[in-house]
Amino acid sequence: MIQYPTLNKNATVGVTAPSSGVPDELHVVLHTAINRMKDRGYSCLSGDTPWMDDKAKSAPAVIRAKELNEMLSDEMIDLIIPPWGGELLIEILEHINFETMPNKWIMGFSDISLLLLAVTLNTGTATAHGSSLVDLRAIESDDTTAMWETVLATKQNETVTQYASEKYQKEWDHENPTHHVFNLDTQTYWRTMTGQNTKVEGRLLGGCIDAIRHLIGTPFGDVHSFKNKHISGEPIIWYLENYGMSTAELRRSLVQMKLAGWFEDASAIMFGRSPANTPVDNYTAKDVYEVLSEELDIPIIYDIDCGHVPPQITFINGAYAEVEVENGRGKVIQTFK
Structure with missing residues (x-):
């Protein structure tokens, strides 16, 4: 619980x-x-x-x-x-x-x-x-x-609904501050690997991949025990974002997470917009997402409002979520149960 x-x-x-x-x-x-x-x-x-x-x-x-x-x-x-x-x-x-x-x-x-x-x-x-x-x-x-x-x-036991932003900040413009802190200047569009509308459900877990990957193999990163003890084995929706890694390093980190069992019984993985994802030898972030989707046979949603390219939705680790993507618009319903 x-x-x-x-x-x-x-x-x-x-x-x-x-x-x-x-x-x-x-x-x-x-x-x-x-x-x-x-x-x-x-x-x-x-x-x-x-x-x-x-x-x-x-x-x-x-x-x-x-x-x-x-x-x-x-x-x-x-x-x-x-x-x-x-x-x-x-x-x-x-x-x-x-x-x-x-x-x-x-x-x-x-x-x-x-x-x-x-x-x-x-x-x-x-x-x-x-x-x-x-x-x-x-x-x-x-x-x-x-x-x-x-x-x-x-x-x-209450539910809260959040929606994708209308616009996001592509890059900082400190010379022209706004009342909102962020310079929201680029249209937000949530994407799926299939290009189709998608709806997924599960418990939310995630964070910045650069940081959380280092929990693997430590006493503090036991996802298997968490699932058995606290959520009765329910599926997990992972929300992840990349702050500073190249696409090759991103891929290595995701493979490590997979081999550690973090993605077992996952219902979906979502990726936030990234200021990094520098391609290596034409190997792009989309390529990374595509092969991960094929390996795990689960939906991949990307360019969501999460992480270092603001603004961001407030995701609650442990909450039960229903995530919908329809024509580029996202909706996240979280239930505190």
Whole structure:
């Protein structure tokens, strides 16, 4: 059984950096993000790590883990949102108190998705793959990003529906900021390998492939045990995104996931838009998806709203989902059961 935290009004947000912190020159961005949360009616408690950044991390692993464990156990804090991702979250896993972890939302993406997946696999507690804190600093959020509050406020046995964005941001244009933070300038179109409309169902699991693949072979990445213990062997819909890998490295990572049994009984795999996927010798991302679809004999959906090419849908690890793609438009229905 999956445990679902609930976001209540006037909640307190804990801000900690279990991966990278924010360098001095960008502290103004973090201040703005915290102030925006306060404008929305939330209280914010920040640790020390978000304001520190050196040697590819906010602080040594034991310090990052200690601050995260303290925020998780603090009854005053209802929700944890790191400022952003980073590189070395994996260092803190062995120091996290999974056995005593309370039922509390953690939200983020990129390197944070490694923590999210590990928490859900090892505790059965749902986690939220969605915006980082700095991406919530907008005066007005776009419709897709703004859904994070509605999704996290969904209660046990309730259903929440999200739709594909109208437009996405093809690349950053920092010289021309918008009220939405993102420059949404390119038409969104969800695609399937068959080119046909598709509907799939299953439990959601996923994240940034660059990060979560490193759970394979560790005590924190036992997908088989999670399926037996928490979801009674139900099929999984994997949502994945590639931040920095070439197509060959993407393929190697997906084969490793397959060989580790992560895709056994999967009902579908979805891929977010990617800023990477650099072709190797004419080997494209579409080629990768095609061979994976043939090997697993399951639907592959791609160019969805997930990951480093914003905006992104808030996907809940562990939730039961129905995903529909019709004429390039996507719909995600998540049930907290």
